[in-house]
Amino acid sequence: MFSKNRTDSGERRVKICQFIFIIIMIIFSFRLFYLQIIKGDELKKQSENNRISEQRVKSPRGLIFDTEGQELAINRGSINVYITIEKTKNLRSTLSNLSSITKIDINFFIKKLKKKNRYRPILLLRDINQKTLAKIAEHRLTLPGVTIDSDLIREYPDGHFYAHLIGYLREIDNRTLRKIKGNKKKLKKYRKSDYIGRKGIEKSHEKFLRGDIGIERVEVDAHGRKKRIITPFEKKAGNNVHLTINLRLQKKVSELFSKYEGSVIALDPMNGAVLSMISHPNYDPNIFRGRVIPKDWKMVNDNPLKPLLNRSLKSVYPPGSIFKSIMAFAFLSHPDFEKENKFSCNGKYFLGKERWRCWKKGGHGKMGLKDAIAQSCDVYFYKAGRIMGIDHISKYAAQFGVGQKTGFSKNEKSGDLPSKKRKKIKKNDRWYLGDTTNISIGQGLNSMTPIQVASLTSSIANGGKIYRPYIVEKITSPTGEQIFKQKPLLRKRILDKYKYLEKVRLFLKETVNGEKGTGKKARSNLFTISGKTGTAQAAKLVKSSINTVSEERERDYRDHSWFIAFAPYKKPEIALVILAEHTDLPGSHFAPMAKEIIEFYIQGKKGIRIDK
Known part of the structure; x- marks a missing residue:
């Protein structure tokens, strides 16, 4: 009698376990059906977004020549430092580490990030030297969200001889950006951290010199580094300006x-x-x-003889x-x-x-x-x-x-x-x-x-x-x-x-x-x-x-x-x-x-x- 009761009790437990297992499998199957069939396309898109990045591509700026074909304004390679706020675990800590490495006041970086898009790479430093690049690479694990990329930068060989004529480029400011916002065509071409002609020929002929801007879809790894280009953008350089000066x-x-x-x-x-x-x-x-x-700016801006x-x-x-x-x-x-x-x-x-x-x-x-x-x-x-x-x-x-x-x-x-x-x-x-x-x-x-x-x-x-x-x-x-x-x-x-x-x-x-x-x-x-x-x-x-x-x-x-x-x-x-x-x-x-x-x-x- 006692033995029969024990057997019945064991069978009940097995059946209960089987029932629970079947219920779990049914729930799992429904969940799988929901994720693969109903939400499949959406999740696939999200997955691709995690490894595919849309990157803004800038074409080279046009060159400036004298009347004999001598180069007055050229482009050369520049190594730049960017940060994507969304990818940082602790923004303040990351900026503090970058400040220690570069010996640049943290407030300089904080000012750069004001009212910026959290999901886009933001330019922090332009044209860093090899020593700074090596230090950043060495401390990469303490700089989540920080990336290195190359770009072209403007250079003026013997620039002091013709500075007042050629002018220079500067990072676009809020005032200029507000003016551009009234022009939809121009707005597509410019963003915060872009450079724009500020004086001389660089300013007066900006629309001729500036190269085309486009979007390129690229595959990136877990660190945000570019692996391959999926949808390339065909670059079109700006036009060249030839001057009358000798x-x-x-x-x-x-x-x-x-x-x-x-x-x-x-x-x-x-x-x-x-x-x-x-x-x-x-x-x-x-x-x-x-x-x-600062010492360079003080030298030109505070000089009583007004070199600018x-x-x-x-x-x-x-x-x-x-x-x-x-x-x-x-x-x-x-x-x-x-x-x-x-x-x-x-x-x-x-x-x-x-x-x-x-x-x-x-x-x-x-x-x-x-x-x-x-x-x-x-x-x-x-x-x-x-x-x-x-x-x-x-x-x-x-x-x-x-x-x-x-x-x-x-x-x-x-x-x-x-x-x-x-x-x-x-x-x-x-x-x-x-x-x-x-x-x-x-x-x-x-x-x-x-x-x-x-x-x-x-x-x-x-x-x-x-x-x-x-x-x-x-x-x-x-x-x-x-x-x-x-x-x-x-x-x-x-x-x-x-x-x-x-x-x-x-x-x-x-x-x-x-x-x-x-x-x-x-x-x-x-x-x-x-x-x-x-x-x-x-x-x-x-x-x-x-x-x-x-x-x-x-x-x-x-x-x-x-x-x-x-x-x-x-x-x-x-x-x-x-x-x-x-x-x-x-x-x-x-x-x-x-x-x-x-x-x-x-x-x-x-x-x-x-x-x-």
């Missing part, structure tokens, strides 16, 4: 002018092409290609005696010129009780207009200015582009055209006879940028044609196909019914080639150079500074120096302007420099290299 000339000018602050510009007077343009002090645009080192400022376009100066070229043309055009055009200079000129000086204390004696230009007599032009009056002077100054932008850049300044109206706007005061006296020698309410003076010089050289200066010669595709070719743009002609401009050209020829010319140090044995010297008072001296020597005066009180020139005389190939800030040197000091620059360029065109 790198050899650019280097030569930079080396000759290295001790001064200011600007030197050379134009082709027959079409407006920029042959060379420097602003000094300059800077190295390569400092902006990755993480900007493009003086050629954005600084205005009194033209000083080079304005006498315009005064000569205006005087020749005045109806009273034939009645009275010879004046005596004894070194001073009185207007009421006020005394105005000539730069030559003993005076120049009696002279006509040609000698007055060649010897730069101030008293002659005080008297000529009084005969003409400000309205006549202003009319002819406007013809030469004074007070007007040249059209070279949107960012250039326009300077001041001396006139009654301009004084009323700027100073809310009427015009006085003393203002006309001041204007007559290029002082007072009279200011020009170096690019305006270069345009003025070109118009005298070519007989009255004012071209818009330009620097982009052509744009070509990566395969060499021409997309764009710049044609000379004639803005206007100087009204010269009686050929007075040819007389002004002769006066400038005499300035350099005459025995008493102030620019005679620019005289060349190779061809005829014409030019004009100028010294411009930078600021009204306080009484305590008037009799002090130049070295003792504050920099801002020292005079500027000008020299303009063109050559050869009959068929000009180059128009040159030199502006040296606060040197307290006469314009004639820069005549030998002008001669050397002009000879270097013209002989170089003939294949004759001058390396002195």
Whole structure:
């Protein structure tokens, strides 16, 4: 009896276990059916997403060349550090470890990650060196979510020679991104951490230089490393930009002018092409290609001489005696010129009780207009200015582009055209006879940028044609196909019914080639150079500074120096302007420099290299 009960109890247990097993199998089968049949496609997609990554691919940026095909902006390989926030176990710990390895403040990384997508790789460091790469690889296990990848970075060989022209790239900021958001086409091309042109050609020709952007599907391993490309993206590089500047000339000018602050510009007077343009002090645009080192930024940003400022376009100066070229043309055009055009200079000129000086204390004696230009007599032009009056002077100054932008850049300044109206706007005061006296020698309410003076010089050289200066010669595709070719743009002609401009050209020829010319140090044995010297008072001296020597005066009180020139005389190939800030040197000091620059360029065109 007892044995039978034990047997029945055991059988019941077996049946219960069998029943439970069957129930489990039924549940498992239903679950398997649900996962494989009902959810199969969705889970397959999730599985693929775990090993297949969509990566954004950037095509190379277009290159920039000088007129002889020399590379000014190129691309080179760069090793970069990225982080994907979602893949980090402890973000703070990972960033702390990376900070220790790279010796970069953790706050730099934290700032980079603000408002960023957790699922996308975020650029932390660009262009790391081999030493840093080795350290990151060594400590890989302490850096979950951190990956290394290669990219192209912008480089400017000898960049300091042409920094203000080419500009540089910088990581796109929120302000620029907000502007782009209004343009759906552009929005597809740019993201946070992308680089965009910030100055010069890099900015103005961004849409031509930037390569195509696309998506590439790749298979990755558990560490996020690329194993193979599943769906490739065909890269299309940006277009190449060819400039009118001559790198050899650019280097030569930079080396000759290295001790001064200011600007030197050379134009082709027959079409407006920029042959060379420097602003000094300059800077190295390569400092902006990755993480900007604080000491480098301080060196350019906190420098009182403002190396980031493009003086050629954005600084205005009194033209000083080079304005006498315009005064000569205006005087020749005045109806009273034939009645009275010879004046005596004894070194001073009185207007009421006020005394105005000539730069030559003993005076120049009696002279006509040609000698007055060649010897730069101030008293002659005080008297000529009084005969003409400000309205006549202003009319002819406007013809030469004074007070007007040249059209070279949107960012250039326009300077001041001396006139009654301009004084009323700027100073809310009427015009006085003393203002006309001041204007007559290029002082007072009279200011020009170096690019305006270069345009003025070109118009005298070519007989009255004012071209818009330009620097982009052509744009070509990566395969060499021409997309764009710049044609000379004639803005206007100087009204010269009686050929007075040819007389002004002769006066400038005499300035350099005459025995008493102030620019005679620019005289060349190779061809005829014409030019004009100028010294411009930078600021009204306080009484305590008037009799002090130049070295003792504050920099801002020292005079500027000008020299303009063109050559050869009959068929000009180059128009040159030199502006040296606060040197307290006469314009004639820069005549030998002008001669050397002009000879270097013209002989170089003939294949004759001058390396002195």
